[in-house]
Amino acid sequence: MLGEFEYLLITVAAGLGENAYGAAIREEIESSTERRCSMGALYTTIDRLEKKGLLKTWMGEATPQRGGRAKRMVRVTAQGTHAAKEFYDAVMRVSRGASWAESRTGRTS
Amino acid sequence: MNGIPWQLIGFASKFLERDERDAVLGDLQETNENTWRGFIDVFGLVFRRQAGLWKDPRPWLAGFVLALPCSYLLTTVSISVSCTYQRLVNHKVYGWHWPTGHEGYPLLLCHIFLLIAWSWCGGYIVGSISRRTLWASAILSVIPSVLSLHMYPSQSLPRLCLFLFLLPGIFGVRWGVRHAHISFRAASLLALTMTVLMICAWSNNALWILNWALILPAWYLVAAAWRSSRRAERGRDPWAMS
Numbered sequence: 001m002l003g004e005f006e007y008l009l010i011t012v013a014a015g016l017g018e019n020a021y022g023a024a025i026r027e028e029i030e031s032s033t034e035r036r037c038s039m040g041a042l043y044t045t046i047d048r049l050e051k052k053g054l055l056k057t058w059m060g061e062a063t064p065q066r067g068g069r070a071k072r073m074v075r076v077t078a079q080g081t082h083a084a085k086e087f088y089d090a091v092m093r094v095s096r097g098a099s100w101a102e103s104r105t106g107r108t109s
Numbered sequence: 110m111n112g113i114p115w116q117l118i119g120f121a122s123k124f125l126e127r128d129e130r131d132a133v134l135g136d137l138q139e140t141n142e143n144t145w146r147g148f149i150d151v152f153g154l155v156f157r158r159q160a161g162l163w164k165d166p167r168p169w170l171a172g173f174v175l176a177l178p179c180s181y182l183l184t185t186v187s188i189s190v191s192c193t194y195q196r197l198v199n200h201k202v203y204g205w206h207w208p209t210g211h212e213g214y215p216l217l218l219c220h221i222f223l224l225i226a227w228s229w230c231g232g233y234i235v236g237s238i239s240r241r242t243l244w245a246s247a248i249l250s251v252i253p254s255v256l257s258l259h260m261y262p263s264q265s266l267p268r269l270c271l272f273l274f275l276l277p278g279i280f281g282v283r284w285g286v287r288h289a290h291i292s293f294r295a296a297s298l299l300a301l302t303m304t305v306l307m308i309c310a311w312s313n314n315a316l317w318i319l320n321w322a323l324i325l326p327a328w329y330l331v332a333a334a335w336r337s338s339r340r341a342e343r344g345r346d347p348w349a350m351s
Contacts, residue, residue: 023136039133040153044161059128062135069135072128 002054002087008033009045010054010084014076021060021071022046046074054080114144121148124155124241162242171239172246175326179231180250182323183274184257186224191270193217212315219306220315223323225277226303230326232278236285237333243282250278296334300327 002010012028013020022042029037049055060073076084095101118137122130133154137147162168193212212220235246254271284291303324310316 022132023139026136027140038153039136039150040157043129043133043154044157059131062131063139065139066135067138069131069138070128071135072132 001090002083005041005045006049006054007084007087009042009049010076010080013055013074014081014084020074020076022074023071025074043072046072049080052079053077054083112144114148118144118148118151121151121155124244125151125158129154129158159242162239168239168242168245171235171242172249175231175235176246176250177252179227179323179326180274180278181253182317182320183224183228183231183278184253184271185317186220186227186320187254187270187273188257188266190217190220190224190273191266193220195266212313216310216313216315219310223303223306223310224274226299226327227320227323228274228277229281229284230299230303230330231323232281232283233285233291234281234326234329236282237288238285240286243286251275290337291330291334293331293334293338296327296331300324300331303327 008029009025012025012032016024016028022039026037026039026042029035029042046055046057050057054077056075056077058073060071062068062070118134122134125133133151136142137150142150194217197214197217235250236243239246251272254275257271258268304327307316307321307324
């Protein structure tokens, strides 16, 4: 089962699609969660997820705005999509009946 | 990308793999990140990476099983060789109590060769088994020499004598880091020569018993060369089992 940050990273990377790379993922995580995301957490989690086969990474193009340095591109694998869906389903299941989830699930206790 | 914080970021990022360094520095430049926050980020990533490396036994092996004990033994050999040289060439008697205190020129040359070969082999193994934690092995390998400086009488030999093993050791590390290939024949010849010279020195009471441990890296080198030559042969043989 994924961890919370792993789920966030996979979801953001999947949302960014072809434009998923370190800086873009980090900005998206920070703006969605309104929490700081350190590079250490980001890149070590990317490595861990790649080792588990949930992500695939490769070095992309170098752009002038990056000082001629390459991006580390990220793509979510089918296994990663499955793991994220499992996590999401588990969160939805466990949230049924929770007071803060009532308006979203449409259920009352 | 100028100023002291960026220089610090550049320095810290040198501990990262090349691709990761590119990605991280590029990200920082693209997002125009505050330089101090950038430094903390890069430093944090380096710290996590380094901490991750120590989960593997190889950095421990390189630092605490090889670099530290070998450099302790090699420091004593460096002093011993320097004492003998001073006694034979400059007729100054230092450290008569060292194992080589009584030896002549042939044994001195034998010891000089052994000092270079021991240091080179040890450095090679340290460099080849743990490239990314080399900084830790380097610190551990100078500790015995630095500690010996305090025990060393100031009127005695030049302090540089404590570090004679460092130069061949550094050459060995450079070879090891590049994973430079050593043929099985060359490695065997080196290990055999060293063993024969050690037996000669031992039979003349010019070798400390613990110095026998210094031959282990040379024989490890032979085993590694043999294994890589076997692998290369298998690669050439289309019928070999993978």
